Amino acid sequence: xxxxxxxxxxxxxRYFKGxxxxxxxxxxxxxxxxxxxxxxxxxxxxxxxxxxxxxxxPSAGQVxxxxxxVHFRHPRDAKNRQIETIYQDLALCENLDIMENVFLGHxxxxxxxxxxxxxxxMYRETSQLLEQLAIRxxxxxxxxxxxxxxxxxxxxxxxxxxxxxxxxxxxxxxxxLGVNETRNLLDLVMRFKEQGKTIIIISHEMRDVFEVTDRIxxxxxxxxxxxxxxxETDPDEIVRYIIRGRD
Amino acid sequence: MTAQPSADASGxxxxxxxxxxxxxxxxxSNVFFLLFVLVAAIVFFTIQSPYFFDDRxxxxxxxxxxxxxxxAAFATLLMISGGLDLSIGAIMNASxxxxxxxxxxxxxxxxxxxxxxxxxxxxxGFSNGIIVTKIGVNPIIATIGMQFVVxxxxxxxxxxxxxxxxxxxxxxxxxxxxxxxxxxxxxxxxMLATMLLCYLVLRFTQFGxxxxxxxxxxxxxxxxxxxxxGMRIALYTLSGLGAGFAGIVLAxxxxxxxxxxxxxxxxxxxxxxxxxxxxxGGVGVIQGTLLGVLLVGVLKNGMxxxxxxxxxxxxxxxxxxxxxxxxxxxxQRI
Ligand SMILES: Nc1ncnc2c1ncn2[C@@H]1O[C@H](COP(=O)(O)OP(=O)(O)OP(=O)(O)O)[C@@H](O)[C@H]1O
Ligand SMILES: [Mg+2]
Numbered sequence: 001x002x003x004x005x006x007x008x009x010x011x012x013x014r015y016f017k018g019x020x021x022x023x024x025x026x027x028x029x030x031x032x033x034x035x036x037x038x039x040x041x042x043x044x045x046x047x048x049x050x051x052x053x054x055x056x057x058p059s060a061g062q063v064x065x066x067x068x069x070v071h072f073r074h075p076r077d078a079k080n081r082q083i084e085t086i087y088q089d090l091a092l093c094e095n096l097d098i099m100e101n102v103f104l105g106h107x108x109x110x111x112x113x114x115x116x117x118x119x120x121x122m123y124r125e126t127s128q129l130l131e132q133l134a135i136r137x138x139x140x141x142x143x144x145x146x147x148x149x150x151x152x153x154x155x156x157x158x159x160x161x162x163x164x165x166x167x168x169x170x171x172x173x174x175x176x177l178g179v180n181e182t183r184n185l186l187d188l189v190m191r192f193k194e195q196g197k198t199i200i201i202i203s204h205e206m207r208d209v210f211e212v213t214d215r216i217x218x219x220x221x222x223x224x225x226x227x228x229x230x231x232e233t234d235p236d237e238i239v240r241y242i243i244r245g246r247d
Numbered sequence: 248m249t250a251q252p253s254a255d256a257s258g259x260x261x262x263x264x265x266x267x268x269x270x271x272x273x274x275x276s277n278v279f280f281l282l283f284v285l286v287a288a289i290v291f292f293t294i295q296s297p298y299f300f301d302d303r304x305x306x307x308x309x310x311x312x313x314x315x316x317x318x319a320a321f322a323t324l325l326m327i328s329g330g331l332d333l334s335i336g337a338i339m340n341a342s343x344x345x346x347x348x349x350x351x352x353x354x355x356x357x358x359x360x361x362x363x364x365x366x367x368x369x370x371x372g373f374s375n376g377i378i379v380t381k382i383g384v385n386p387i388i389a390t391i392g393m394q395f396v397v398x399x400x401x402x403x404x405x406x407x408x409x410x411x412x413x414x415x416x417x418x419x420x421x422x423x424x425x426x427x428x429x430x431x432x433x434x435x436x437x438m439l440a441t442m443l444l445c446y447l448v449l450r451f452t453q454f455g456x457x458x459x460x461x462x463x464x465x466x467x468x469x470x471x472x473x474x475x476x477g478m479r480i481a482l483y484t485l486s487g488l489g490a491g492f493a494g495i496v497l498a499x500x501x502x503x504x505x506x507x508x509x510x511x512x513x514x515x516x517x518x519x520x521x522x523x524x525x526x527x528g529g530v531g532v533i534q535g536t537l538l539g540v541l542l543v544g545v546l547k548n549g550m551x552x553x554x555x556x557x558x559x560x561x562x563x564x565x566x567x568x569x570x571x572x573x574x575x576x577x578x579q580r581i
Contacts, residue, residue, distance in 0.1 A: 053470070055469075055470055074469070074472075074474075075469060075470045075471070075472055076472035076473075076474070079472045085470070087470060091464070091466065091467035091470045091471070092464070092467060093459070093460045093463045093464045093467055093468070093529075094463050094464065094529075095459055095460075095462070095463040095529045095530060096456070096459065096460055096463070100456060100460075104460060104467075104468070104471040104473070105468075105471035105472040105473050107453050107456070109453070114452065115452050115453035115454060116451050116452055116453075117451060117452065117453055117456060159471075
């Protein structure tokens, strides 16, 4: 018997004022799988993962978690099902510091009733977390507005690691990263995998995709054009799907 | 993730002394600037007028700014979150009038007056919040519309109340509390208490943190699972409550419900902006608002003592606001 998929979509579509961003996409992702989501700019990758993250509602079709249909109305609903996402634009608050961003929406309290923040504890845990992730930043008290692109990405990553999800979605996580940082991120993805987490990773970098994924899904103009086991395909074939679509 | 902290990378850091850059980059750098200007203004008026530096006069200033200050404290929370409330003056009138009309009848209790007046104010603020968040109307339009509606409904109901004789009610506006040898006006204490409450909320609570976060990036907050719409509605409701409370204090001060407060939202908003809150949200502290309110009060009082007429006082007030905002704009280029 096959294992129950963690997440499954059936005929998922999303329209924006006449633009078909996603057209009847059906995918199924098993527990512990690392899935690469690729496609040209505007293919609908971000739209698909935003729906899975509760940030967008689908125009048609179904999303199933552990085999049961869900209707996410708010990202909070997806988080409650242990789905955490690093968005393409990172979704950080520039006027808050690293710790405040890492803990945004997951604060620790000194007094739970009054929601008094336990800042000291959160700074300590952020430092520990960054150390575990081998992420280096000047200080956990640095405002995000003063950070480099890579440091911002690291902050978003730390937030997801902190939340401890079952399904982790990474929308172009290596886009702003240098060589070492990319290495670090791919290692982290492998560590998440070893911990049994399910991962969806979007990237334009074929080498990264082939290094960490078990399966690759290709979108073109909102449609699913290929769904291949990584071991049974090669970068040339995937690029062909990205450019030409289904054969 | 090895890049240097960008304080050193900024081109201007070379030209300005490092401690000054650090100071200017602080979330509350306006506070230091305002404090400096306030002290300078006090020194100036002390030299110019023998009546200025005196505890009686200080309390005159305090009493004069307390109404604006109470409303400004809650408006600060709203504006840091990126919201704006132009119905503050109308709410003050509606609330003050409602409280006074109730208090004119000696049978009625002060608790009833507070409950009705604050209930009306909270409802108006809540409605603002619903219109802005659920329907998506721009806050300027929504709250100007609300200003007209509330003002019209207030005047259609009553143009004013008779004199209130209830001692307790009048104490709120006219009373004094002896602390040591000082007789501190009750409205001043109420203003300071309101400011302190808002300070504690901003500084130590999750609600306060989310106010800053929403002001900077509301969609990021939503994606972090925060109930942004709920926060916004709460903040508009609080702004209404603050205005309503200020209106009650004003009614206590004047001893009747007279719609004197029309247009006072502009004094409130300009004090908040003078204090360092930006209209686009995300920045500001309550200490800045307190100093902004006090600076306006000191300037008005000092100029009155120097026999400068009200028209010129307005010119000075407007100029100070524009200079402060311009300096803030220049600061952002650092
Ligand atoms: N909020 C929106 N309003 C209108 N159109 C949108 C919106 N979001 C996405 N689209 C459109 O939907 C299509 C798919 O966009 P999407 O962001 O999902 O692409 P993508 O595959 O993530 O591309 P990229 O690689 O550039 O990030 C595009 O044509 C885009 O213009
Ligand atoms: Mg995208």
